[in-house]
Amino acid sequence: MPTTKPDRSLIALVAGFAALAITVLAAIALVQQQQRAFTRVTHTLRVENQLSLILARVQGAESGQRGFILTGNDGYLEPYHIAAARLPGDLAALRALVADNPDQAAAAKRLSVAALTRQDALSRTLAVYYGGDETGVRMRFRQGQGKAAMDDLRQIVGGMQATEARLQQARADTARRWASAVVAALAASTVAILAVGLLAFRDARRRLALAVQTGEALGAANNRLMAEAAHREVAESQVRQMQKMEAVGQLTGGIAHDFNNMLAIVIGSLDIAKRRLATDPARVAVCLDNALDGAQRAAELTGRLLAFSRQQPLAPRVLDANRLVSGMSDMLRRTVGEHLKVETVLAAGLWNTSADASQLENAILNLCVNGRDAMPRGGRLTLETRNADLDDAYASAHPDVTPGQYVMISVTDTGVGMPAEVVARAFDPFYTTKGVGRGTGLGLSQVYGFVKQSGGHIRIDSEPGAGTTVELYLPRSQAAAATPGPIVPAPVVSPRAVDGEVVLLVEDETSVRRVSVEALRDLGYTVVHAPDGARALIALDAQPRVDLLFTDIVMPDMNGRELADETLRRRPEVKVLYTTGYTRNAIVHDGMLDAGVAFLPKPFTFSQLATKVRQVLDGAGANRA
Known part of the structure; x- marks a missing residue:
């Protein structure tokens, strides 16, 4: 039987996956670089805004001081007071922004000295004015020190702004280059995905043909073994193995047969219902009933298989x-x-x-x-x-x-x-x-x-x-049997929520969570839902009222039992109802449902959900993990 082609195909498939992985990792790295480039562009804009703010503060202080001295109106001093209060903080913020650039950091220090020196000069001029020395004030104006100081300050700001403009242009160019690289990487990823998919499809077809050939060969070998079994005592172990395989084949074949029949009912009925929805809605209910019947039969089959494999949750008494x-x-x-x-x-x-x-x-x-x-x-x-x-x-x-x-x-x-x-x-x-x-x-x-x-x-x-x-x-x-209580007839109408009861629903399967949320809301419950235990605990802390935790058991990272334990530690009054299609020993040990645990097996009907939730909330179920 040839093996060269499958081996080459496997090598090609592995190489394809490796190329895809490298491409995806490269795309991720490019996106990160692009994000860093855009962050640097944003940083430049912040520096420019801070420089403009500082220059405006000093100019406003100077204009306000001159207006006050010329008019004596205290209203002119408001920009001066604002600059005196906020300028040190603005300068500190600028120094922090440019700390990673030595040249700009040095310029920022010079700017701080010039701005504070100018602010101090304004203060001294006001002090002279308040002292009544108008001649001294005029002398300070005639000396032109204020203009020289402002020219120096504007020169420093202009230099820093020019530097930032150059940096911004360079960083913008870099960001555009990274964006182009990201687009190219995504295109390469798409090509790699298509190539790997094609390789996988071709390899699957090749392996299927090989499996058919292998099956035919095994069938012929089994026939030869059965023919020789009557003549060779050593073939007894092989015959027993064949019987085991036959049992497995019968099991899988029976499951496939029954499930395919039930799925045919469900799919066929839903397809007909969809077709009749617009033309004959009166007959849609019949199709939906047929689909529901098929689904319930599939659920019963699953329950029987769990019973045979001894994995159904039992509640012995x-x-x-x-x-x-x-x-x-x-x-x-x-x-x-x-x-x-x-x-x-x-x-x-x-x-x-x-x-x-x-x-x-x-x-x-x-x-x-x-x-x-x-x-x-x-x-x-x-x-x-x-x-x-x-x-x-x-x-x-x-x-x-x-x-x-x-x-x-x-x-x-x-x-x-x-x-x-x-x-x-x-x-x-x-x-x-x-x-x-x-x-x-x-x-x-x-x-x-x-x-x-x-x-x-x-x-x-x-x-x-x-x-x-x-x-x-x-x-x-050896224990005494409990006296059975009166038989309570099933309610004709599904029991509903009372007094705005709140249910925290936790289910990692999106479609199942959506259906359960809709069903509980139809029953009048306020529903808070989460896809996993971690987010459920966040919702629990944010929600002032939670009456019932309705959680799936089998979930990644934190299973339903662990979530219930933590929920009861935080909110001991919350009732707990578990659900799952397979328990995995979270609430079942040695095949028996743990004492005091409320459990609703999947799949469940609207009526079963309504009845069980009401029982647990009313105290008929358990409120313990």
């Missing part, structure tokens, strides 16, 4: 399995239909267990639906509970079991049953024996993941024609 199963009886009978008989066999003195009640209900419902599908002509579905002690002997035969006491919940059907090879793969994701469109193959894998994440054990007992029993073993809890 001590519960009585008998009470839970009894409470599900009516719902199960409606679900499985009237053609099936549903029985419950509940053990007396059943131990308590600790599990996520809603996930356990979903697991039992999944098993009952599977049982129903196995009995198309009717039959009996039996739910049973009992105490179980899995000893060392059982644990040695099942390496994934920890010896101990468990609460067992089983679902038995009188359906067609399963052969041993189907039982062996029953928990594989996307593996199903049902017809097309009748199942995703994720039901049992979701149950398996939930039970394992809860520290339990699951087993299947089935034979063709003899029905199937699935047993769930959940660890015993």
